[in-house]
Amino acid sequence: MVSWNRSTVTSGDVELAVFELDTPGAAEKRPTVVLVHGWPDTHHLWDQVAPLLGDDLRVISYDTRGYGESTSPEQVQAYTLDLLAQDLFAVLDAVSPDAPVHIVAHDWGSVQTWEAVTTEGAHDRIGSFTSVSGPNLDYLGEWARTNLSRPTPGNLGRALSQVASSAYTAFFQLPVLPQAFFSTFGSEKNWTEFLHAIEGTPRENVSFSPTLREDMVSGLRFYSANIREKLARPNPRPTAVPVLEVVNERDIALRPAIYELTHTHANKLWRKNTRTGHWLPYTNPRYLAETAREFITMIESGASSAPNTIDRARRLGPPQKLGGKLAVITGAGSGIGRETAYALAQLGCEVVLADINTAGAEETATECKASGVLTSVYPLDVADTRAVNEFAETVRKNHGVPDIVINNAGIAVAGPALAASDEQVDRLLDINLRGVISGSRAFGRQMVERGAGGHIVNLASAAAFTPSRDLGLYAASKAGVLMFCESLRAELAEHKIGVTAICPGIVHTNITSTTEIAGTEDEAGQRRRLDDFYAKRGFTPDKVARDIVKAILSNKAVVPVTPEAKFGYRSYRFFPWASRIAARQKLTK
Known part of the structure; x- marks a missing residue:
């Protein structure tokens, strides 16, 4: 007491x-x-x-x-x-x-x-x-x-x-009626139940004055x-x-x-x-x-900023919906991660950038700092679960509990599933699936403990619902991300924590130029042709970043991004047989 x-x-x-x-x-x-x-x-x-x-x-x-x-x-x-x-x-x-x-x-x-x-x-x-x-x-x-x-x-x-x-x-300013109402119903029990019903205020350990009824009037x-x-x-x-x-x-x-x-x-x-x-x-x-x-x-x-995102000093413009929030982004050294960092920084978020490629993340940080926000860079291999957990604790200690987490880091493996090496399969699943799960769990626990909500965004892919003979392993990793997101969203809903699966289609990022292609003797040539095809498609990662921001603001569950992703999402739901036929076409030649 x-x-x-x-x-x-x-x-x-x-x-x-x-x-x-x-x-x-x-x-x-x-x-x-x-x-x-x-x-x-x-x-x-x-x-x-x-x-x-x-x-x-x-x-x-x-x-x-x-x-x-x-x-x-x-x-x-x-x-x-x-x-x-x-x-x-x-x-x-x-x-x-x-x-x-x-x-x-x-x-x-x-x-x-x-x-x-x-x-x-x-x-x-x-x-x-x-x-x-x-x-x-x-x-x-x-x-x-x-x-x-x-x-x-x-x-x-x-x-x-x-x-x-x-x-x-308006009711409170009427004569007689509100006074009579609270004199009759203004008990501690009724007030406790009302607060619990409207926003989950605990029924226990909440202190009211003995004069509550009189104070209401x-x-x-x-x-x-x-x-x-x-x-x-x-x-x-x-x-x-x-x-x-x-x-x-x-x-x-x-x-x-x-x-x-x-x-x-x-x-x-x-x-x-x-x-x-x-x-x-x-x-x-x-x-x-x-x-x-x-x-x-x-x-x-006398400091101009402090941890945990109270850093938007002396604002010179109207408030932004994400202003002052703390965002953590993995895979922030290039592509979608980099563009998402730019978008969130422009909206006033403090950004914590993580990537196995710290040089790329530092380049991203330079642009974010130009938006006037606090920006920090950490090395991170999301395939290492222990490293992810340690990174989450470091963020909590140095910056506070994040409001937004973007688990973006990922790689690709193309070609027949039977031709891929065990090492390729393990690395793919460790980064694309286990890395997302580890990041979501580590930061999700912090958000739940803090009790102030938050949002987790996980990068899946249109491959999660678009089967392909040449992307079976990659599709499996991203389908796992999609279903994990759907399940985690249900688990965290009571804590006011949103979870979104972002599912881009053909987006030109450096992942295409580094994709490993199993079962071919001309891997470099096929990778070059694949990269050229994505480049001609012309859908750039900044467009994905815009959809990520929209998804956070509207708390969307699943977001197919590109036109082909939106088509594939609906096609697989309503015409799965058509998706199975299309899956027989080769992507790599």
């Missing part, structure tokens, strides 16, 4: 219950972080987060006015954001009068902190602000007006999506006092306080699009998108604590 030491801070006519985490044996001189809760919580929202921060931070929380052990004024106008911001500054002055304080805030706690950080002189008192599931209402009003004043299908779609997500706020004043005024007459103001927006992509109440204009007002803005829901302090306290500590450490040290 977490232990808090209670004190009281006065703000005007309100007495605020302030709590400091009891951390026996911790160093005295530590940066101070204040945790601010939202509706319908109290400081108990942070019971699981606070101990994870206590080793190297002095942790403070408080019950905001209207909640828990703090004063609850009756008048709605006692809950306007300017008064809530004054409360926050009163707490900061009391707990750390001589040094700036870091703030981590959720829901309405974040909304009122936005009011504070946009107050003149706030950067002298607030060292950083980690915002979780709570927008600046002035920025939100400006965003809504912008989208509605330019009624394109995209703008209207984003606006209507947010209106639907926020419909509950009292907190409704926050909505009545602020939402209509702010949305009708927004007054967006800038802030010089460093801000990290933790954008929960599965937030039931707030769509990611509403943060599109934050960068125009916050000149020290970082953003971290994650496939999590609104109640992150309950569902994944460790992830939130690690994210907040990482950001605070970065600000305290």
Whole structure:
């Protein structure tokens, strides 16, 4: 059970219950972080987060006015954001009068902190602000007006999506009815079941205040006092306080699009998108604590970047859907791996590049760095399972748990299966199949443990569903990848981790020039003719990279890329006999 030491801070006519985490044996001189809760919580929202921060931070929380052990004024106008911001500054002055304080805030706690950080002189008192599931209402009003004043299908779609997500706020502002509803149904048991149903919040080990029912009713004043005024007459103001927006992509109440204009007002803005829901302090306290500590450490040290992808400092443009994520790519020294690295770097991902050919990977890294992202290169032979596992641990230690993993490394063996050597077969399967399985398992375990979702992309091939007498071994390795992806996708779905099998057809990469061809005396000549044929086809790896990015954004299961791959995928499903007849044709002559 977490232990808090209670004190009281006065703000005007309100007495605020302030709590400091009891951390026996911790160093005295530590940066101070204040945790601010939202509706319908109290400081108990942070019971699981606070101990994870206590080793190297002095942790403070408080019950905001209207909640828990703090004063609850009756008048709605006692809950306007300017008064809530004054409360926050009163707490900061009391707990750390001589040094700036870091703030981590959720829901309405974040909304009122936005009011504070946009107050003149706030950067002298607030060292950083980690915002979780709570927008600046002035920025939100400006965003809504912008989208509605330019009624394109995209703008209207984003606006209507947010209106639907926020419909509950209209109910909360009605007279009598919401108060009666929460007075009747606002029990701890009902609230626990509701949170569990909407986003899987645990039924156990979740702390609520004994005053939960009363807090639900009292907190409704926050909505009545602020939402209509702010949305009708927004007054967006800038802030010089460093801000990290933790954008929960599965937030039931707030769509990611509403943060599109934050960068125009916050000149020290970082953003971290994650496939999590609104109640992150309950569902994944460790992830939130690690994210907040990482950001605070970065600000305290004066560094311009930090591990685990909080590195998109002082963004000068609107947010990108993959911006700030960490991507690991194997086989990144050329071809599809290289182009995918370029595409992800241009979208703001930190990229970790691995290849047995480190010189090629370094060339890829040079171009990625030109996009302004952190880029690292590691040597890796994916056929070595131990090396893959060690590589995954190195990435975790040096960069954090990746959000995206592209298992791309592969080779090809053509010619009759009966003519290939055992060594060729072993090497092919070790790289194409076992390498994919090893990478998926090593990084998949990390993603599951972190609990914040992710995406794994494995390179299969159109050969997985296009039988060929000359590509039997290669086809077998890629068919294994395809079925492994389908099965792993089902296994990881409950963890919000997507898995995609990319199935290109004839793509001109250096794999064709290095393909081993069994059962021929003119291997070099046949390889040259095969490479020439692929070159004339003209389908380049950058086009595959674009489809990989689309697959990540849309969480597609199987993606046939080239026209012949799309045809082959459907042909094998609906006319397998035709595929078997076509398989008798020789590719190598």
